Amino acid sequence: MQASNSSSEDQKFLVRRLLISDKSKGFIELLRQLTVCDSVSDNDFEDRFHEISSLGDYHVICVIEDESSGKIIATGSVFIENKFLRNCGKVGHIEDVVVDTNARGMQLGKKVIAFLTDHARSMGCYKVILDCSLENGAFYEKCGFKQKEIQMVKYFV
Template sequence: MSGGEKQTFKIRRLDISDKTKGYIELLSQLTVAGSLTDEEFDQRFKEITSYGDDHLICVIEDVSSGKIAATGSVMIEKKFLRNCGKAGHIEDVVVDTEFRGKHLGKQVVEFLMEHCRAMGCYKVMLDCSLENKGFYEKCGLVNKAIQMSKYL
């Protein structure tokens, strides 16, 4: 980018065209994403969007390049607890190495938290590594538990 250009970012829901804008490659910076055919991507996209507002994936696009710079997702869990309350589960937050240091991760988390607020969630939670704990604390989250996992 030349000195006179200003970088502009747009946060929005994932669109089916984002596969061609580096979305899967971005996820690969977080964990193993694998290679998806266009058909596999389209099928999963349609499945996720069929859940409506209960599963939201957001992206931040670098408008000048059309590249996906950051992403994150949230799933809304409907409970019997808390008078049939709802809890948000944030997952898969990642910022492309090229765009780090521009507060895009914080924008993703805030966007997802606002979605949870609008959906009437009484809490939002996420799992993170110890290395990322400080980042999420800056986003207003507090350490409440220990994560336990068993990979199948």
């Protein structure tokens, strides 16, 4: 009985690419649960959406929409970096992964990571990398990632 419930949950929470209409479904508010995200005007959202969309499969933002509420409850992105290393290989960079606080524990983060990782693999990437807090390390390990080296950052603002 649980398998059918899981199957219906899988169909209820599908991962798809970001749509321009997702701004009105709480996309920006969801990003605020991750980090600082100021208000974004409709025009600015549309401009950035088209800029990212113009990169095609080299920058993908995915979302999960709760069909019952019409709200975006999970998101993440991956962009593909072309390298000279590894025979002019490619690396996927996963960023901005967040699941709404009210939807955690439903395996949505794993679905987002699987979608982004599969996309990077399909683009021919030899690896996919991400930065995360120490508190989230165990989650990413469950998704098949392992800690390697350290992250450094220098903010300009």
